[in-house]
Amino acid sequence: MLEYRNGTVVVRFRAGETDHLAAALAYAGPRPVVLTGTAREFAPDLGTGLRSALAAVRDHPAPVVAAVNGDAIGAGYELAEAADLRIMSGGVVHPAGWPHALGPAAAVAAGLVDLQCPPARLLSLAVRLAGHALPHAAA
Numbered sequence: 367m368l369e370y371r372n373g374t375v376v377v378r379f380r381a382g383e384t385d386h387l388a389a390a391l392a393y394a395g396p397r398p399v400v401l402t403g404t405a406r407e408f409a410p411d412l413g414t415g416l417r418s419a420l421a422a423v424r425d426h427p428a429p430v431v432a433a434v435n436g437d438a439i440g441a442g443y444e445l446a447e448a449a450d451l452r453i454m455s456g457g458v459v460h461p462a463g464w465p466h467a468l469g470p471a472a473a474v475a476a477g478l479v480d481l482q483c484p485p486a487r488l489l490s491l492a493v494r495l496a497g498h499a500l501p502h503a504a505a
Contacts, residue, residue: 374398374493379409387445388415388422391430398428398496401449402489406436406457409445416441423448429499433492434459434479439467443478451499452479455488 367378368390375394377387379402391399401423403409423430423445432438432449436457443461446452458467459478470482483491 368393371400371489371493372497374400374496376400376402376489376493379403379407386415387419391422391426394426394428396427398499399426399430400433400489400492400496401430401445402433402435402492407442408432408434408436408438408457409442416445419445420448429496431492431496431499433488435485435488437467446479451481451495453481453483453488453492453495454479455483455485 367380369376369378375397377390377399429451430449432446432452434446434452434454434457438446438457439460440462443459446459447461454470454473456470458469459473460467461478468476468478470479473479474482481491
């Protein structure tokens with residue numbers, strides 16, 4: 367699901383829709399993008415389009431911010447990691463190969479996410495920072 371906030375495109379993942387991320391980023395054009403999930407999962411049901419989604423996030427011409435609202439495990443964390451900035455408000459991150467999952471404070475301390483904030487502020491902070499972050503291509 368796409369929505370627009372202050373010139374930024376917010377992409378909310380729903381179960382079974384992650385395969386369409388590359389198309390959503392292409393549709394967003396040169397606008398900043400915030401990626402987030404619904405309920406308590408950041409990226410549920412990552413499907414066959416993971417490689418194209420990762421490439422689309424990394425190659426997007428404007429900043430991409432991962433607003434990690436819930437669990438980002440394995441490929442879900444890989445998608446968050448592809449973003450230019452990661453903000454976490456809840457759940458756990460568990461990158462492939464890590465011995466255990468980490469909550470928001472521990473994930474920041476380990477360098478897996480950049481910032482943590484309360485859930486009520488997650489989207490507004492992500493949208494604001496998306497307008498100011500540098501994309502990978504420009505960094």
